Amino acid sequence: MAEDAAPGTGDDGRISTREAARRLGVKPETLYAYVSRGLLGSRRVQGGRGSTFDPAEVAALARRGRPASGTEASPAADAGIGRVRTGITLIAGDRYYFRGVDATELAAAYSFEEVAEWLWTGLLRRGVRFEAPPQPLAAARRAAAALPADCGLMDRLRVAAIAAAAADPLRFDLAEGAVLGSARSLIPTLVDALPPAGPAQRGSGPIALRLWSRLTARPADDASLRVTDAALALLIDHDLAASTLAARVAASARAHPYAVVSAGLGALDGPLHGQVSGLVHRMLAEVVERGSAGPVVAEYLRAGLRVPGLGHRLYQGDDPRARLLFRLLEEVPEAAAPLAAARDVAATVARHSPQHPNVDLALGTLSLSCGMPSEAGEIVFSVARTAGWIAHALEEYAERPLRMRPVGAYDGPKPEQPLP
Structure with missing residues (x-):
């Protein structure tokens, strides 16, 4: 039957186009625009024209991003681009939580692998270890080794x-x-695809130990491994950071998990997200060499640059991740000088600007303390965040596909322009 002959709800509980548009407060044309963008599902009426809609989906769409003024919402607003529902990480009150549990407490009590399993499944698997399958590992090693020697x-x-x-x-x-x-x-x-810096840890050992052997030639000690493992656990996720949003967009298009991770890694390849800990490493090395943070901070300010490793838009006080890592670094003997340098930098800047240490300051301190290269903090961040990107991909795979589709606000030349 024609859709106009079926106002309201049919025998199967589905509603007509007219009723769906009425509940959303939009025109039928706008309703079908939502369907074309993957924001709403529809089903053709058998033997007639028109479509029917799931009332629960319509109600959920009406709750997301509808403007208070009563005007029609744009598909971008209904797509949830501004606010993406997630049950993974909450940041509130200068603390952050993984599935409702304080993330710093999880990192202090459990290994990186155990915290990753908690984030993925909501279950804690004590003693879990991750294994690299032979064929993908061999391919990854060959590809990584084939790059020029000076590649990072x-x-x-x-x-x-x-x-x-x-x-x-x-x-x-x-x-x-x-x-x-x-x-x-x-x-x-x-x-395991990274070249070893010293004797490589192979097999099914903890990720922290295997990563350690890729980042430094120093023998692993318990205190240093503990802070490395805690850093991995702390950095698994931090809500919708730029790289995580990129990963969710890829997952929304139903990219496979490897491509989701590649999207996240691509978003890290810039100076504003993943590379700050490397800047901190080099800054702290200079502070240690000079014996004071004053002249180093002065050079940053004179050049019009922000002092790296301080301040975070989501925290009023100290970054809770930095707080735990600095506490654990106190147990690492080689960290004394880098720790003093980091505190000197924070105290120097705090004289005129209320900025608090963030996780990049702690990561730079860790890499300098353990004889790692300056990009080690970014590697720790990337390996850890891989677990978080997968958690977000799992959430996104359960959502309507292609919902991460904003609408451009065109401000170019008005049509019809002459043919150039």
């Missing part, structure tokens, strides 16, 4: 992710169990 570790990490994907024919399976399997194998593959 981040370049090798990005190439390793792509090579591992190419060697996994099951990567397109987006069922939850398959995605979790990919995550548990991709993380150790990325780590």
Whole structure:
């Protein structure tokens, strides 16, 4: 039957186009624009014209992003681009929580792998270890090793992710169990594909220990491994940071988990997100060499640059991640001078600007203390955040596909322009 002959609700509980448009307060044309953008599902009426809609989906769409003025909402507003529903991380009151549990307490009590499992499944698997499958690992190692000798570790990490994907024919399976399997194998593959800085830790050891052997030639000690493992656990997720949003956009288009991680790694390849800890490393090394933070801070300010490692838009006081890492670094003997330098920088800047230490200051202190290269903090960040990107991908795979589709506010020349 024609849709106009079926106002309201049909026998199957679905509603007509007219009724769906009425409940949303939009025109039918706008309703079908929502359908075309993947914001709303529809079903053709059998034997007639028109479509029917799930009233629950219509009600959910009406609750998301509707303007208070009563005017029609744009598809971008209804798409939830401004506010994305997530049950992974909450940041509130200078603290942050993974699935409702204080993240710093989780990192202090459990290993990186255990916290990752908690974020993915809501279950705690004590003693869990991640294994790299032979074929993807071999492909990742070959690809990373084929880069020019002067390439950095981040370049090798990005190439390793792509090579591992190419060697996994099951990567397109987006069922939850398959995605979790990919995550548990991709993380150790990325780590084990990096060239060893000293005697490499192979097999099924903790990720922190295996990553340590890729970042420094120093023998691993318990205190240093503890702070490295805590850094990995703390950095798994931090709500919708730029790289996480990029990962969710890829997942919204149903990209496989390796591509989701590659999207996140791509967003890190800039000076404003993942690379700050490297700037901190070099700054602290100069402070240690000069014996005082004063002249180093002065040079940053004179050049019109922000002093790296201080301040965070989501926290009024200290970054809780930095607070835990600095406490653990106090147990590392080699960290005494870098720790003093970091505190000197914070105290110097605090004389005129109320900025507090953030996690990048702690990561730079960690890398300098442990004889790691300046980009080590970015590597720790990337390996850790891989677990978070997978958690967000799992959430996004359960949403309507292609919902991450904003609408451009065109401000170019008005049509019809002459043919150039």
